[in-house]
Amino acid sequence: MILSRKNTCLIFCLGLLFFTGCEKKETVLSDQNLAKFSESVQAEDIRYHIAVLANDSLKGRLPGTPEYDIAMAYVADRYKELGITPFGNKEGSTYYQTLILRNSTIDTAQSFMISNGKDSLQVGTDYFFLGNANEKESEFSGDLVMAGFAIQAPEYGFNDFENLDVKGKIAVVFLGGPSTLPASERAYLSNTVTKIQTLDRLGAEGVLFVMPGDSNRFKGIYDRMSQRGIHSVLMPDGKALGRSDFGDHLKFGGFVSESFLSELTGISDENWKNYRENAAALDQPSANVQLSGKVVSKFIEFDSANVLGLLEGGELKDEYIVHTAHLDHIGIGKAIDGDSIYNGAHDNASGISAMIEIARLYSNLPSKPKRSVIFAAVTAEEMGLLGSKYLAVNPPVDQQKIIANVNTDMPTLIAPILSVEPLGAEQSSIMEVVERSTQQLNLSIDPDHAPEEVRFVRSDNLNFVLEGIPALRMKYGLKTESSETGLDSVIKAFTKLHYHKPSDELNDETFNFDAAKTYVRLQFMNSYLINVAAEKPSWNEDSFFKKFEK
Template structure:
């Protein structure tokens, strides 16, 4: 046992040391020469009105693609997409439900049928692969619909194969990390779990609200593989026969005829007391979907590694190139330029690429600079790339994602979302210490930011990943940076106001680029590849 403990200690010590790499004079000089004027110019071009908000499928998004390719060429970044190309082609599919076709019904053991009401009892989730979604099976209540290895499972004691499961939003108490709460509360994750257990359909009930619009436009977006038989995205990807949202009144009605007390069951599952059971009903549902699709592209540059062996492994920098396009006019402006979200992130990666190539910061591992499409449509471009990368998937060792750096105040502390699950935290601390920055915990776990940016696509594909967000430290006595950021977000986030005439702190932008560069540089030059923490649930392959 002593020998084993010694070996474990040695291994952990090696991993900690492996994240600290020498920063040579030439690398330091390259970092010092990061150009805030260049960063501003990139943002200004990508956030210009002529790009009309960079919505995928529009001329404005193609202009952004062409701009990034041109910058890759000027910098000296090699093509890293489809063979010989800077782009990776994918198809984006929009799905809209035909509301009038939607039907759902309950049948009791003696054959009585109760038809449910669209817009009152249920709403369909668009099915991205089937023109007509349908299914039928025994109805089973499975609590929150979560299955957490070694901690708790709502599926214990029930067989849902060939059945329809109904679950409520949220997660039980006692899940240890905010990132895990975000993951396990995700509807897409719950649907995938149900499918893995053999269910034919799902019904998600949000207890806090009933439907406010009885005839909404029900729409979703996914990426498709070339054969168009597999979908990728954060939400429902079509692996079930159907998926519905159910109302609180629908669930209340089910429990009235179940012999169980709904409030007691909800209290029990919150306390992690398994309360799953089969209702005495058969549930059926069907609805039609209209599909339309168009071609889009991720834009990928390659910086080859210098080590004969390690160059066959890759560190991925990612940022989303798209924004939301043209929307509701605000103060006479209908173009949602996305200067902060995420032209600033794209600009950061272009400058990181320039440091690597022109600053002669030779990484031992290769580096991919990946600008993904359709993040605003549900992490669609990154989900496609993470599942179908342009290099062997097993060769990707880490992802450093950049989304809306929020460059509006001096950058004195940072929040590395996701880094706590692997020894990437060591790389973050190395880079932060070098720059004199503090590392903080997520100040807003309720925002579920971990599952709302592209690093999540890599994590659920088994690749250690992180996303650097701003912290709350300020150098102005009495200044509440957290309050300031929330007020700023309310005015600028996904609003027409997010243009170049908004608030920018380009000194913070330089620090942000230096930090993200140093994180990837330390990963690329460490002898050992990043590892998930022992026993970490993401490292165990949850998805």
């Protein structure tokens, strides 16, 4: 006799409930039974979803294209098959939470910057502006000041503004942050959006980020960020949020080349190097430098959507866990080895596939989970975490009822999983859950091995954290059978060859589907244990991110 997946789950369900029926309410699986239940994940199902979503025919799943719409429909169809109900709006009439994306570029013919009232600076060589998503035209004038990393974190003994007043001035800011800060906190404080918000709060006139590197690199980034534009998402009140939202006081944002800045300020390269490496005192310009100018932005808008489904819970059905994975990738771009389609198999067809299979496990549970679960395939992550920003700020439920976010972004399923790095879990009681699930799957927990990559703030979980909601982003650890850090070189090589390149395709040489199955089991178990716990997740008292709690 050959048993179907459905019949297998039914038999398992009956066994767990001692033949009392699958409709029994709120039977909580023990950790061991939960691990056993999760074994039903099928690697071939994971592979199939990736094959569909990373197919050349979808042309890289760029939001605003017909191909992205096809990808959305695929996810919605999977939800429907699993009995996951539409939840794109409060009425539950659609799977699509529609939104508007805005692309902001610079009108270079009307925009300019002048130094000390006489010297016109060369756009694309000396500096460039970023489009302002909320102001089509603005004029500015102010003295230039060096604001270091623009980080205000006195609780960690670091404050660039302790003896610096930036009100009404144009702040020059380094990218990144000091290595002395803890990993997750450094990730947040190093984010350019955080720096913009800090400067806006302090009343600065504008911000210029320092771009190191040669002139060709500077020109390339100018073309990409200023001429092709920066994206934002329009909120229901009409305000655009994203990397090109400069707040209430900042008139503009942009970049300045490192070589030109040395010439403009008279500050030596050695002084900058000392500051970056040692957080030593940073000199101000040897002579007063005043910048003035005008920024004119142009807007192009287009529609996209998050794909939302709901699995209703039981006793605490009005509390919610939100699962996120971004559906988009970067479309068609520069050809490499004759291939111009950036398929995004690992980034992030694999994460969407994992979320669909987590939804399948939830839908096959022997009884309802305690709390409800929202599954969200979010749009425009590659454009600046925009779909998740819209969802986190404007969920179809009371935001206060969302207790946790579980994010699956680019698991990088390239080798057996022996250890994991649960980014952000150390900030809340979610770490206790991760410790239980990893124990059942014989996985060890490693600290973030690459804090300089600020991975905690580079995915959709960040937007939930900023709304005060504890979140988990699960990444690979480095452990192999023979070494605690054996995967380090493997992951670095994979990233160099395939990350954001056309070669990120479904290729069995770069995928390990046994690992994919383990990853799905792990994230499902984490979610389930959060779901059925007596208490909702809470921030640690000493967590830096507790301050966002509402």
